[in-house]
Amino acid sequence: MELTGVFVPMITPFDACGAVAFDALERLAHEVLDAGATGLVALGTTGEPSALTAGERDGVVAVLSRVCAAHAAPLLGPPDERVSAALTLVPPFVRPGPRGVLAHFTALAATSPVPLVIYHVPPRTGQPLDAVTLRRIGALDRVIGIKYATGALDADVIALLADPPPGFAVLSGDDLFLSPLLALGAAGGILASAHLATDRFAALTRAWQTGDLDAARKLGHELTPLSAALFAEPNPTVIKAVLHARGRIPTPSVRLPLLSATAASRDAALRCLGAAGRRSSPGAPGSAGR
Template identity: 35%
Template sequence: MINNIFKGLGIALITPFKADMTVDYDALKRLLSYQIDNGADFLCILATTGETPCLTKDEKSKIKDFIVDNVCGRIPILMGCGGNNTAVVIDELKNGNFKGVDGVLSVCPYYNKPSQEGLYQHFKAIAAATELPVVLYNVPGRTGVNLAAATTVRLANDCKNIVAIKEASGNLEQVDEIIKNKPSRFDVISGDDSLTFPMIACGAVGVISVIGNALPKEFSKMVRLALHGEYDVARKIHHKFTDLFNLLFVDGNPAGVKAMLHQMGMLENVLRLPLVPTRLTTLQKISDILKELKI
């Protein structure tokens, strides 16, 4: 059996763009150094927050190689590899370039709305197509289908390299059911910044975080305190960010966190269509909170 290495603070890494919409590799290099120097435990690349659907195949390959070369093995890298055509995902896993990648994050098939048996067979086939650790990604708000707790546990028991799930259903009862019934080698990772504290209290092992792009030092402190059972101190940090959590997603992801990073001087506030920058009113609120937090 393969154990999960993706624990603590994972960063759902954004893709910085220049004003001309090309990838800003200078900003990406700064961002990677910023994450590693400020407490990130692993990176999650080329997934939702990275605006991956709007990247070309060549861009994705170049970004992956750039990140691997700059990280130099200092922290693990989890890379997005999923879709709603099982055969295409399998082909990518078998023939793609995963050199320097430590695991794959695979989202539930979207749009098709498969049954639970369809989801089980999809992920079982994906797990069989690679020797890399696989982290399931359940985000029904985006995919239109929920990976039920029973299906998650079934996959965890039946597939030796399915090591964890990024749970972003927002359903703490479902999270608790997975944690109660899962095999010991399988882990639950929070997919919601705002629910990370209560999920860790339930037994989750960390988070794949959006806000961590901008505030890795502060958020990693909360995660570590919670993982060590120091809930009173961790809760106070969690509550400091409550308003910010809401603002990050009110205009879509990653519009909010890119606005934050722009305010911090890290990158241009540029997204690729159909995503657009956050509204000025939201931007002002984010700026006000950052001032209150002295960031």
């Protein structure tokens, strides 16, 4: 599979009783794919997987795999025969060093039933990796890309994008850095912000890829404040609050240890959504979503 465009790491909506609202998840998944997302991500951090039961996690993958099959769209997620590729975290906490990380992914790639997309997020794992190590990982058989989320536009990602391994896609994992990484040659992004204004995030990606620089810069400037507002409190609390305010999920609820977003953060994000030029959201009242 080719990794390019916008992948949306899906939230897990809850109903008024606190149960997973699988019907709302299915509608939302159809909406973002209809609006231009390339594919979905199941059970990323945005989906609150650590707060779900094993049965709930299985149900989420079942729903999202069914929706992606209907759209002929790729699904990233945990290692599972139902996903197109496994989004695989750099080993957290143990900090094995670059050589240990390379050995870990070498062994994993040799046994995985699906291709691997590496999730590099050193603020959470405690394990930095330089461009040389990332190229070695990217050159492994069946490693097809990386979600790059270091929290900075750093020298290593610039060096990696200047000389990536063949067939290895760099995806922005920090929503705020999507536009500059696309300008440097990234293939797309895994973007929680793209639950909202999905079509505009997709248009931003296309504009950089096709060389429409004026449109790319304009969209980048419009969408960056929206991403900042959606991450003003721990993810996915503000995103859920905005989706609920737009009538797209039944409640804004999250599960502990997360707490619901404040009204001030929700309202600020809604203002940014309006300022980004979004005339209507797929699935919102009065629109033609599923």
